[in-house]
Amino acid sequence: MSVIxxxxxxxxxxxxxxxxxxxxxxxxxxxxxxxxxxxxxVVKCVxxxxxxxxxxxxxxxxxxxxxQAGYLFPEIARRKAAHMLKHPDAxxxxxxxxxxxxxxxxxxxxxxxxxLRASIASTYYADLGxxxxxxxxxxxxxxxxxxxxxxxxxxxxxxxxxxxxxAYVDSxxxxxxxxxxxxxIEQFEKIEYMKCTPENGFFPDLSTVGRTDVIFFCSPNNPxxxxxxxxxxxxxxxxxxxxxxxxxxxxxYAMYVSDDSPRSIFEIPGAKEVALEVSSFSKYxxxxxxxxxxxAVPKELLYSDGFPVAKDFNRIxxxxxxxxxxxxxxxxxxxxxxxxxxxxxxxxxxxxxxxxIIVDTFDSLGFKVYGGKxxxxxxxxxxxxxxxxxxxxxxxRTDVVVTxxxxxxxxxxxxxxxxxxxxxxxxxxxxxxxxxxYK
Numbered sequence: 001m002s003v004i005x006x007x008x009x010x011x012x013x014x015x016x017x018x019x020x021x022x023x024x025x026x027x028x029x030x031x032x033x034x035x036x037x038x039x040x041x042v043v044k045c046v047x048x049x050x051x052x053x054x055x056x057x058x059x060x061x062x063x064x065x066x067x068q069a070g071y072l073f074p075e076i077a078r079r080k081a082a083h084m085l086k087h088p089d090a091x092x093x094x095x096x097x098x099x100x101x102x103x104x105x106x107x108x109x110x111x112x113x114x115x116l117r118a119s120i121a122s123t124y125y126a127d128l129g130x131x132x133x134x135x136x137x138x139x140x141x142x143x144x145x146x147x148x149x150x151x152x153x154x155x156x157x158x159x160x161x162x163x164x165x166x167a168y169v170d171s172x173x174x175x176x177x178x179x180x181x182x183x184x185i186e187q188f189e190k191i192e193y194m195k196c197t198p199e200n201g202f203f204p205d206l207s208t209v210g211r212t213d214v215i216f217f218c219s220p221n222n223p224x225x226x227x228x229x230x231x232x233x234x235x236x237x238x239x240x241x242x243x244x245x246x247x248x249x250x251x252x253y254a255m256y257v258s259d260d261s262p263r264s265i266f267e268i269p270g271a272k273e274v275a276l277e278v279s280s281f282s283k284y285x286x287x288x289x290x291x292x293x294x295x296a297v298p299k300e301l302l303y304s305d306g307f308p309v310a311k312d313f314n315r316i317x318x319x320x321x322x323x324x325x326x327x328x329x330x331x332x333x334x335x336x337x338x339x340x341x342x343x344x345x346x347x348x349x350x351x352x353x354x355x356x357i358i359v360d361t362f363d364s365l366g367f368k369v370y371g372g373k374x375x376x377x378x379x380x381x382x383x384x385x386x387x388x389x390x391x392x393x394x395x396x397r398t399d400v401v402v403t404x405x406x407x408x409x410x411x412x413x414x415x416x417x418x419x420x421x422x423x424x425x426x427x428x429x430x431x432x433x434x435x436x437x438y439k
């Protein structure tokens with residue numbers, strides 16, 4: 001057999017070693033070997049370049065990078081999970097996220113009908129001048145908040161209560177309506193934060209609020225639990241008219257109102273010209289997992305060029321959403337039947353009893369306690385302390401999950417929100433643990 005000179009090179013990304021076939025060599029040189037009947041070779045392995053992951057040419061939405069940390073409630077869940085891993089035997093009670101716990105009433109689950117828009121209009125707006133054509137059924141208020149942001153686009157400027165439900169601000173950031181996050185004041189540029197504190201009765205001083213295109217307003221408020229009075233909402237509607245603004249009114253907790261505070265913004269004269277309303281069955285009927293809500297957009301609500309807002313919102317809904325499931329809508333129709341209304345009031349009453357237990361507990365411990373009258377949330381003040389520090393202390397020492405107030409905006413610093421959504425035995429046990437911690 002003739003002499004064969006064979007140089008073989010192979011690539012291995014993680015190594016620069018040299019593999020030799022039956023001999024050694026110096027200086028990494030290939031060698032001629034002559035052995036009858038056999039084939040000998042040098043196999044030289046050299047490092048190959050790291051493989052680069054494929055990338056599309058689509059740019060990331062730069063507004064996503066502006067968001068601060070994670071969304072509030074997944075972060076609470078992460079810390080809860082870490083606590084449970086650290087204390088596997090702890091009996092953790094969650095009074096943080098506003099997720100209902102009691103069963104959906106049987107009269108609601110057994111319903112089979114689809115006439116939901118007409119039923120919502122006749123039940124909640126019959127005396128307020130709205131009809132079924134003004135109602136858009138959805139998979140919940142939270143989803144509609146994001147769809148409304150898409151509707152208004154990236155060039156509008158918004159105002160929010162401070163503190164307020166985080167979805168208003170985060171969706172605004174994602175849509176590109178804001179500037180950067182200002183860490184020194186814990187606010188985003190180009191958002192008007194309407195301070196709501198015990199000192200102003202949790203209603204903003206509108207004389208200090210700048211003009212914005214959209215005003216997000218929740219009443220009864222999440223997280224403070226306060227419901228705006230008729231006089232306050234009258235001033236808000238007038239403020240919107242003077243500034244040519246649109247109010248997005250979140251009435252998700254309206255059934256919890258127990259005084260003469262309005263349950264709908266459309267109870268206020270002139271509101272149909274400046275406001276729309278989002279609402280939900282989540283907190284009334286235990287639909288947090290079923291997902292069903294609605295948005296009411298009056299025909300009188302017009303853009304600056306006279307085009308109806310409802311027509312554009314209809315296009316957004318038809319483009320982005322295929323509609324709530326028939327099963328969910330059947331349950332919704334049962335919710336607004338006479339039997340369903342009665343059953344929902346019983347569910348709401350149960351959570352309001354939980355609320356009273358929580359309020360009484362913190363009152364007895366000497367804390368300043370707010371809310372709890374017209375909403376299933378109790379707003380507790382811890383002066384001079386960080387909300388997250390209080391959250392961590394309560395979790396570590398009592399195995400109870402609450403919500404840090406600063407997660408709802410800078411105005412929530414120093415507060416925690418305690419949710420009344422819980423089984424009665426868990427609420428009672430949690431309150432006993434609070435008493436042991438703070439007695």
